[in-house]
Amino acid sequence: MSGVDWRHPAEDPAPTPALGARPAEPVAAVLALGANLREPAETLDAAVAALSALPHVTDVQASPRAVTAPVGGPPGQPDYLNQVVTLRTDLAPWELLAVAHRLEQEHHRRREVRWGARTLDVDVIAYGDLVSDHPDLTLPHPRAAERGFVLLPWLWLDPDAVLAGRPVAELAALAADSPGVRRAEPERHRLLAGRDDVVPVRPRAPRAPGRDAIDGSAP
Numbered sequence: 397m398s399g400v401d402w403r404h405p406a407e408d409p410a411p412t413p414a415l416g417a418r419p420a421e422p423v424a425a426v427l428a429l430g431a432n433l434r435e436p437a438e439t440l441d442a443a444v445a446a447l448s449a450l451p452h453v454t455d456v457q458a459s460p461r462a463v464t465a466p467v468g469g470p471p472g473q474p475d476y477l478n479q480v481v482t483l484r485t486d487l488a489p490w491e492l493l494a495v496a497h498r499l500e501q502e503h504h505r506r507r508e509v510r511w512g513a514r515t516l517d518v519d520v521i522a523y524g525d526l527v528s529d530h531p532d533l534t535l536p537h538p539r540a541a542e543r544g545f546v547l548l549p550w551l552w553l554d555p556d557a558v559l560a561g562r563p564v565a566e567l568a569a570l571a572a573d574s575p576g577v578r579r580a581e582p583e584r585h586r587l588l589a590g591r592d593d594v595v596p597v598r599p600r601a602p603r604a605p606g607r608d609a610i611d612g613s614a615p
């Protein structure tokens with residue numbers, strides 16, 4: 397499909413009254429973020445910051461990030477960086493999908509190949525307990541329950557998380573791609589950002605054979 401003229405359905409009015417209705421009280425929602433082109437860590441930083449600054453959205457919590465082997469799509473894609481965000485919102489489900497879509501557009505997402513590499517993908521995993529089988533917004537997300545790249549970061553953030561009545565811990569243990577999901581190291585340069593008193597650590601030269609340790613550290 398061409399990435400130029402394509403119009404996302406979330407730009408149109410909600411297709412069902414339930415998807416277009418704002419809740420009386422804020423609802424807990426779960427988003428899944430994925431990126432494997434350009435600068436995935438910076439992209440996820442920007443997406444989480446944008447979500448945290450949105451009106452009608454509170455209690456934004458971001459999971460640790462996961463480096464994950466690509467599931468499906470064309471061969472040879474780079475690994476993904478995946479992250480889950482939980483929040484509360486009184487936006488309608490359809491409005492939350494529009495938020496997700498706008499974030500993707502701001503990061504120049506092009507929809508060309510199904511499950512192809514992308515600068516940013518934002519899926520709505522759950523919106524309270526709402527169940528929707530509409531193809532333009534299916535809730536819970538129809539493939540989330542079998543995606544370790546969604547379930548494991550969510551579990552790291554919330555060990556008690558439940559998806560469609562099942563513990564996320566149980567689903568993550570069953571997901572075929574879970575073995576390819578590992579926790580991303582926080583990036584050292586960002587941990588040190590702004591600290592000019594920290595000198596980068598150089599790798600230690602190997603000790604000469606037979607020489608005793610003089611600093612008491614392990615070899």
Ligand SMILES: Nc1ncnc2c1ncn2[C@@H]1O[C@H](COP(=O)(O)OP(=O)(O)OP(=O)(O)O)[C@@H](O)[C@H]1O
Binds near residue numbers: 520531
């Ligand atoms: N829960 C949902 N979250 C996000 N998009 C959804 C959801 N349910 C249905 N859709 C629809 O799916 C369509 C395709 O979305 P997208 O391009 O993000 O798919 P994908 O990320 O390539 O694959 P997948 O849907 O398997 O994650 C969108 O146009 C959107 O309207």
Ligand SMILES: Nc1nc2c(c(=O)[nH]1)N=C(CO)CN2
Binds near residue numbers: 465467511545
């Ligand atoms: N590892 C990984 N694989 C994927 C991902 C993703 O975010 N991470 N997203 C997909 C479509 O949404 C398809 N495959």
